[in-house]
Amino acid sequence: MRLIPDWIWGVMTLMQEVQGESFNSKVAVAEVILRRTRMKYSSDGTVAGTVLWPLQFSGWNAQDATPKYRERIECAKIDDQEPVVQECIKAWKMADQGSNLTNGAYLYFNPKICSPSWASKCIEVARIDDHVFMVEKRRKEA
Numbered sequence: 001m002r003l004i005p006d007w008i009w010g011v012m013t014l015m016q017e018v019q020g021e022s023f024n025s026k027v028a029v030a031e032v033i034l035r036r037t038r039m040k041y042s043s044d045g046t047v048a049g050t051v052l053w054p055l056q057f058s059g060w061n062a063q064d065a066t067p068k069y070r071e072r073i074e075c076a077k078i079d080d081q082e083p084v085v086q087e088c089i090k091a092w093k094m095a096d097q098g099s100n101l102t103n104g105a106y107l108y109f110n111p112k113i114c115s116p117s118w119a120s121k122c123i124e125v126a127r128i129d130d131h132v133f134m135v136e137k138r139r140k141e142a
Helices: 006-018 023-039 047-051 067-075 083-096 117-121
Strands: 107-109 122-128 131-136
Touching: 006 023, 006 047, 006 067, 006 083, 023 047, 023 083, 023 107, 023 122, 023 131, 107 117, 117 122, 117 131
Parallel strands: none
Antiparallel strands: 107 131, 122 131
């Protein structure tokens, strides 16, 4: 048995990525994490291996010691009685049961924060709140 189950890695990552955003944003990011895990896209096929893959999810980016990245420490100490954590758990479960708010996306970014070079090689398949959800032009996930 894994000491930390994969779904907990997913919930901790949602806390880092979208804790202050809508429920739909939480579900959408959970969908991306789960889809990347299934595809082994920058992943070893586990949720832990997906979210901790280098430079994929900013909250786990250990190369940056600025205060905004201290959230990874706080997420390791999350309390399942906190309302935002409960909402992240609910969003994770919904995505794990097969929701598809992102239309098969396995990539996303927030254009208010960054403009990644990889986005020019992708097709937008959904927009939810401040996030653009994408797939690569050469490969689509069903």
